[in-house]
Amino acid sequence: MEIYIDAGTTWTKILKIKNNEKSYEVIPTSKLKNLNLTPTKATGHSIIKTNNYENEVVALANGAKKYLEDNFIALDLGSRDIKWVKYQNKKFQDMDWNSSCASATGATVEMLLKFYNVKAEDLIFTKEKYAITCGIFGLEKIMDDVSNGLEPKIAISKFIHGIAYNAFAFTKNPDKICISGGFCENKCFIRCLEEYCKVIPLGRFVLVDGLKAMTN
């Protein structure tokens, strides 16, 4: 059996292939160790770097290759970081990877949802957004607004709009963008990003698909 693992900070994405049958799953990274899997190839912050380790941006580029070759930017927005890659005329052209602050990414949104007891599906698009160049300042604004009577789901939605705008600015204001990672399932985020550019959500398994493609 072939096993491809993208072990993120919070969630681990797994692709298993047996007799040409593909199966995908997402598990909490905290449970990965217990499974005692031997990956064919692996990527992500939470995996031990061995010979079968592959760089995350390289896995992203391979997983999103057909879109990149169509001049889309591929952006992976994870629990703790954000990274993107761009091709032009079918050749790698540019990339970036935020490497310091993780206060405006997936893990923060998950914490906010838990803290205010809000479901992700209840978030709605708001025209307004918080400026969250610093996520910590963004959190402060949520707390201020909620204590002044704003519904938590609206405040978190404004925070998410801020993340979407940041993602757009971080990728240097592209016309079209492919999204990889858990935020693909966040309708509010996708709708917010559509305010700025054309968006194609690719799902959570782009990196494991990329690992598979590299093995071929």
Added chain:
Amino acid sequence: MTKNIIAFWGYPEKELIKKTKIEYPKAQWVDLDININAPDLKFLPENYCIIIKNMYNNALFLKDKIIKILAPIGKDKCDSAYFASEILKEAGFEVIQTTFEQQCKNLNEINIPISKSSLPLKEKIELITKNIIEQKDYSHLKPTKPKFGFWGVPPNDLSILELFPNETEVFGWCRAVEAGYPGDFQIETFADKNIPTIFFTQAFCSKTQLAKYLANKYDGLFIDVDCNANNSIKAKIEAFLKLR
């Protein structure tokens, strides 16, 4: 305690090095730019260039052994080094301020065998800085066809250099130092459009301005690192090297 160290940072003027070697033939030379794991004495603000922090921490840690500090303060180093030279004077060091701003008259004639060699990148950078004092001839080193370029100063965290292949050519201040013109703007800002280059700078260093500008100009990758490179920075370098 007997003082036996001639300390310096940057690239002190050649004649001054020569004169000091004659005056103190048995002295040990210590490059204060380099991280020697001296205790952080918090002499500077928390967010400040790590190389300048190294200069202070190393100097104060070795104070009882330092005879004098040869202190470049010109365009060959930076304003922060000028301020440091004055402050360290007040702290009781003998400081000889130097400027080494001579410009190269013929860029085609610069001699940079280490920068162009096939040695591992880390070894190249270490050799270039060591040769500031040793002044050995490395013209026997054979040039290699470069696959990548590294632009910048010697990083505080040298481990990032281990990510590059041996076929990496050295640009930036390191190249200017090897050429013997540490203050030559043209040598320092030279890069090759055909060589995918990583433009490295220490965070809070004024060379950040150059690195960012040149990375855009030459379609390279801009990297700034504070003390040590974290996993994301290393992964970013790895990705650039693999995808280019």
